[in-house]
Amino acid sequence: MKPANPYLPWEAEIVDRIQETPDIFTWRLRFTDREVARQYGFKHGQFNMLYLYGVGEVAISVMSNEGEELLHTIRAVGRVTRAMMELKVGDHIGVRGPFGSAWPLDVARGKDIVFVTAGLGCAPVTSSIKHVVANRADYGRLVIMQSVRHRNEGLWEPQYDEWRSLPDTQVLLTASRDKTRWPHWHLGRVSVLLDEAQYDKQNCVVMMCGPDQMMADTSRTLVDLGVPGESIHVSLERNMQCAVGHCGHCQLGQHFVCKDGPIFTWPQVAELMRVKGY
Amino acid sequence: MSDMRYLHRADLPTLFSAIREAGYRLIGPREETGQGGLVYREIDGVEDLPQGVRDSQAPGHYRLVKTGSARCFAWANTASAIKPYLYAPREKLWRAVRKDGRVHFEAVEREAAKTAILGVRACDLAALELQDAHFLQGAYVDPYYKARRERLLLVAVNCTHAADTCFCASTGDGPAAREGYDLLLDELEEGYLLRVGSERGAMIAADLPLQPASAAQQAEASAQSEACARQQQRALPSQQRLQQLDALLEDARWTRIAERCLSCGNCTAVCPTCFCHREFEVPALDGKSTEHWRDADSCFNEDHSYIVGEVVRHGSRERYRQWMTHKLFNWVPQYGRIGCTGCGRCTTWCPASIDFVLEANVLLGLAAAPEVELPHVDGSEAAE
Numbered sequence: 247m248k249p250a251n252p253y254l255p256w257e258a259e260i261v262d263r264i265q266e267t268p269d270i271f272t273w274r275l276r277f278t279d280r281e282v283a284r285q286y287g288f289k290h291g292q293f294n295m296l297y298l299y300g301v302g303e304v305a306i307s308v309m310s311n312e313g314e315e316l317l318h319t320i321r322a323v324g325r326v327t328r329a330m331m332e333l334k335v336g337d338h339i340g341v342r343g344p345f346g347s348a349w350p351l352d353v354a355r356g357k358d359i360v361f362v363t364a365g366l367g368c369a370p371v372t373s374s375i376k377h378v379v380a381n382r383a384d385y386g387r388l389v390i391m392q393s394v395r396h397r398n399e400g401l402w403e404p405q406y407d408e409w410r411s412l413p414d415t416q417v418l419l420t421a422s423r424d425k426t427r428w429p430h431w432h433l434g435r436v437s438v439l440l441d442e443a444q445y446d447k448q449n450c451v452v453m454m455c456g457p458d459q460m461m462a463d464t465s466r467t468l469v470d471l472g473v474p475g476e477s478i479h480v481s482l483e484r485n486m487q488c489a490v491g492h493c494g495h496c497q498l499g500q501h502f503v504c505k506d507g508p509i510f511t512w513p514q515v516a517e518l519m520r521v522k523g524y
Numbered sequence: 525m526s527d528m529r530y531l532h533r534a535d536l537p538t539l540f541s542a543i544r545e546a547g548y549r550l551i552g553p554r555e556e557t558g559q560g561g562l563v564y565r566e567i568d569g570v571e572d573l574p575q576g577v578r579d580s581q582a583p584g585h586y587r588l589v590k591t592g593s594a595r596c597f598a599w600a601n602t603a604s605a606i607k608p609y610l611y612a613p614r615e616k617l618w619r620a621v622r623k624d625g626r627v628h629f630e631a632v633e634r635e636a637a638k639t640a641i642l643g644v645r646a647c648d649l650a651a652l653e654l655q656d657a658h659f660l661q662g663a664y665v666d667p668y669y670k671a672r673r674e675r676l677l678l679v680a681v682n683c684t685h686a687a688d689t690c691f692c693a694s695t696g697d698g699p700a701a702r703e704g705y706d707l708l709l710d711e712l713e714e715g716y717l718l719r720v721g722s723e724r725g726a727m728i729a730a731d732l733p734l735q736p737a738s739a740a741q742q743a744e745a746s747a748q749s750e751a752c753a754r755q756q757q758r759a760l761p762s763q764q765r766l767q768q769l770d771a772l773l774e775d776a777r778w779t780r781i782a783e784r785c786l787s788c789g790n791c792t793a794v795c796p797t798c799f800c801h802r803e804f805e806v807p808a809l810d811g812k813s814t815e816h817w818r819d820a821d822s823c824f825n826e827d828h829s830y831i832v833g834e835v836v837r838h839g840s841r842e843r844y845r846q847w848m849t850h851k852l853f854n855w856v857p858q859y860g861r862i863g864c865t866g867c868g869r870c871t872t873w874c875p876a877s878i879d880f881v882l883e884a885n886v887l888l889g890l891a892a893a894p895e896v897e898l899p900h901v902d903g904s905e906a907a908e
């Protein structure tokens with residue numbers, strides 16, 4: 247959906263708000279213009295620009311778009327997102343979107359699905375995990391690997407338990423800085439989980455998000471293990487001002503992360519991610 | 525070349541009045557004190573043109589020299605490009621009004637003034653084409669740029685004099701303009717050859733006391749243009765050769781450059797193709813409304829590549845590398861050609877006298893690094 251002025255947000259109301267952890271909250275939003283609500287549609291992996299009156303805009307992945315409502319999960323980390331955490335149900339914000347590329351959920355049909363996430367940057371894949379779970383029969387094995395620093399940062403742990411009980415599904419969790427090993431939890435980085443994951447390396451789709459270094463390391467390991475580079479997809483984050491390919495802030499080599507990404511195949515960015523500070 | 529006409533210098537004011545009568549405000553090159561050189565500003569008449577003025581440019585250096593010639597366009601280029609007239613360095617995008625707990629968004633409807641720019645150079649025309657590709661031809665159109673672009677009249681003048689920093693011949697963008705103009709002039713000793721490039725230009729030309737151009741006049745124009753190309757001392761390697769910079773991203777030379785680079789962003793500010801900007805809010809004092817603005821930004825600024833917890837391009841080495849690799853090869857997959865049109869401004873306006881073309885050649889092993897690499901400190905070399 248493309249407005250005449252791509253910089254101008256639409257108004258949306260916060261119709262529900264959940265405090266997930268001390269600094270993470272979820273908004274359920276509804277566009278006040280019914281026509282906008284009706285026409286809005288997103289693909290898993292895309293993002294919106296959310297605007298807070300008088301403060302600014304930030305890029306936030308779309309979690310879901312149920313009926314005419316939008317779900318966003320936001321971590322309060324800085325100027326805009328901290329101020330956003332103060333808003334209440336009934337408050338109004340601005341929304342532009344959706345922007346960017348999507349996860350290859352169509353090509354992934356019939357294949358084994360591997361999700362790898364680290365830190366709390368899991369928002370961009372959560373919507374697509376939910377899609378695969380909801381359409382479980384369309385896909386092969388499902389492997390979800392998540393690493394956090396401490397287990398108590400593990401968002402949505404009950405959900406992981408629920409996913410673990412699905413057929414042909416593995417949920418592998420690791421805490422990189424904890425000392426105690428909890429049931430279902432490993433100690434260390436994502437790499438410790440790769441040995442245990444069972445999936446068809448020649449016939450899988452990998453979807454990954456988290457810090458650049460983790461994604462680069464994991465992608466290289468997967469390629470060494472025999473997964474074709476083209477089957478690996480990463481979601482990148484760069485500074486974003488406009489989201490429409492104009493402000494230049496999100497550039498990574500030849501790519502504009504806002505329009506060519508945020509989701510890239512590993513070969514598109516493998517060389518670029520090798521160069522520190524590029 | 526049968527479409528070439530001749531306008532005597534004494535009749536140049538008729539061009540001004542024809543443009544005015546067509547409803548355009550007129551922008552042209554003029555000497556402005558405090559701007560350090562020629563700039564494009566509103567001009568009233570021919571008396572505002574820089575007649576008998578030439579520019580002397582070198583890395584970190586720009587000075588105007590009086591020549592006594594009757595020519596008005598015998599200089600190479602201006603301090604700032606025509607870019608600010610299309611892509612404003614600072615601009616209000618929209619406004620949000622808070623009322624009864626709701627937020628209303630209002631776009632700034634900008635009624636752009638019909639604007640004619642006289643004396644546009646080939647390098648700046650080529651740069652404008654790149655800005656068009658960026659702001660108008662992608663998936664999203666910039667309505668602010670578009671409004672101005674649609675009401676623009678471009679009167680280009682082919683260069684007859686190259687500055688020491690010019691290298692448009694090597695990028696294929698000059699010194700003669702190929703396309704993108706409404707009217708194109710060649711300045712001769714006694715007057716001007718005129719070519720029409722568009723419907724809009726033809727309407728203006730119809731009002732001028734034009735004469736047929738003689739073969740001798742046309743030969744004079746070509747000879748001037750060729751001499752101007754030959755005069756250029758710097759050359760950028762071919763697009764294919766520049767592609768090899770891709771393999772040099774970890775070259776030690778970037779560190780040598782960073783030792784001099786101040787990360788001031790002057791190069792990106794004067795470059796006619798740079799498009800980066802940041803957005804920000806200006807809340808009204810009464811708390812009832814707020815404005816959303818954008819400001820030209822530079823990849824030399826720390827916040828350009830800031831994401832929570834880190835600055836991706838954390839030092840001058842990474843930032844100069846971004847600037848040069850964006851211009852000289854990452855632009856190619858983005859817009860089909862390199863992002864440099866050979867104007868030389870980035871080199872002229874670098875306070876550390878970093879020579880963009882030389883550095884590209886050094887990186888590619890096509891030139892030796894200069895023996896002395898300290899910034900210019902000689903006061904007489906400073907831009908006036």
Ligand SMILES: Cc1cc2nc3c(=O)[nH]c(=O)nc-3n(C[C@H](O)[C@H](O)[C@H](O)COP(=O)(O)OP(=O)(O)OC[C@H]3O[C@@H](n4cnc5c(N)ncnc54)[C@H](O)[C@@H]3O)c2cc1C
Pocket residue numbers: 293302303304305306307308319320321322323324325326327328369370482483484485486487508830831832833
């Ligand atoms: C495609 C994409 C999807 C994202 N999805 C989510 C999500 O679903 N949930 C979530 O909590 N966060 C998400 N982020 C990160 C989120 O955009 C940043 O946390 C947010 O911009 C920080 O803004 P701030 O003003 O609070 O922080 P500050 O540290 O004050 O940042 C200042 C400004 O820098 C820019 N900036 C800083 N960090 C980032 C960043 N990581 N990405 C882009 N711009 C940045 C923004 O313009 C921001 O306003 C996503 C980022 C991208 C690029």
Ligand code: SF4
Pocket residue numbers: 651791794795796797851863864865866867868869870871880
């Ligand atoms: S990179 Fe330098 S020479 Fe090339 S167009 Fe920009 S300012 Fe001019």
Ligand code: SF4
Pocket residue numbers: 494497792797798799800821822823824846847848850851
């Ligand atoms: S990234 Fe740098 S070189 Fe490229 S357009 Fe932006 S400011 Fe100019």
Ligand code: FES
Pocket residue numbers: 485486487488489490491492493494495496497502503504505
């Ligand atoms: S966010 Fe502005 S160009 Fe990508």
